[in-house]
Amino acid sequence: MDTFGTGGGPGAPATPPEVIFRASCPECRTSFELSADALRLAIGGSHRTTFYSFTCPDCGSSVRKPAGDRIVELLTDGGVRTMRLHIG
Template identity: 75%
Template sequence: MSRSVMSGMPEMSVKSAFAGMTRVIPVVFKAACPDCRARLELSAGALRLAIGASSRTTFYSFTCPECGAAVRKPAGERIVELLTGGGVRTLRLHSTV
């Protein structure tokens, strides 16, 4: 017996779950370049998130579209949550010890 029948709730197809959705609004992240001081709006594809074993090894990075600088900034728990929820590609760093 399926879970939905047991719970009394009707089964929902993917098509019906997304019925009425006409478009997805892309997520935009605000950031600043420490080199040229540009205020930026970046798509999820422009950012990378690296999650390490500690707060010192967890960071996000991007290339400044204004000056071309490689930017790396620390990412606390809230930033990690926002970036992963917004579709930013994530790399999990593993300890070699």
């Protein structure tokens, strides 16, 4: 997963630039770009229960991929909605 910002520059509004994430689908094997709104991050009690998910814009498959510490940091810094999983 890669990220990059868009917009900005001299004279640009003071709003933070939208972060775009690069992702790929394991089903149709296409690569594409997604906004933070298209991704969801779930943080569980372990690496096995921490993942991000999205729907492939090409084939419509629901995709779930593991998220290590660096991916969690990139996604949260980029404004992806986060859900904390609690086992009770």
